[in-house]
Amino acid sequence: AFSPVKIGMDVMTKDEGVAVDSLVGHGGIFTTPKVAQKILAAAFNTPIKVMSTAAEGGAWGMAVLADYLWHTNEDKTNLADYLDGRVFAGAQSTTEAPDADDVAGFEEFFERFRKGLPIEHAAIESVPLETK
Incomplete structure (x- = not known):
């Protein structure tokens, strides 16, 4: 579940210097x-x-953002301070905190994950889209 997010995180941290x-x-x-x-x-x-509050779902998050917009129109509180x-x-x-052995293990897994991405791409390319 976290491998696709790691790809994006790596772009931000390694490629863009965030x-x-x-x-x-x-x-x-x-x-x-x-x-x-x-x-x-x-x-x-x-x-x-x-x-x-971590288990609250997306609808809760949308309600929080709506509350933020409702309550911050006049005082212009930034989102981080509001939260x-x-x-x-x-x-x-x-x-x-990250555990060094876990980090090494995830990196090993992630390399295999990245090597498998062309397989997924080939599967997508080989399955025709049905049109109605």
Whole structure:
């Protein structure tokens, strides 16, 4: 699940020079404590913070953004300050640092994943699209 995201992250960090010192994981995959968090920390080789609200879904996130737009029209609070001060204030969190053995293991897996991408591309090219 994290390999396609790692491709994009590698473009940002390696090709475009974006510095990442930590990330916040959010979504249903983080419902079970630490499992996806440790894998993501290994995939991105950066600490991953997960808050108690992590399992909330996309509709919740859209509601948060709507609330942000509704409440910040006059005071022009930036999104980061709004999230820290209003949405996630008081939320409990845990942070998992990358483990060197996990990072090495994920890199090994990721190399095989990348080598398999031409297989997926060939499958896509060989299956005709049906038109109605």
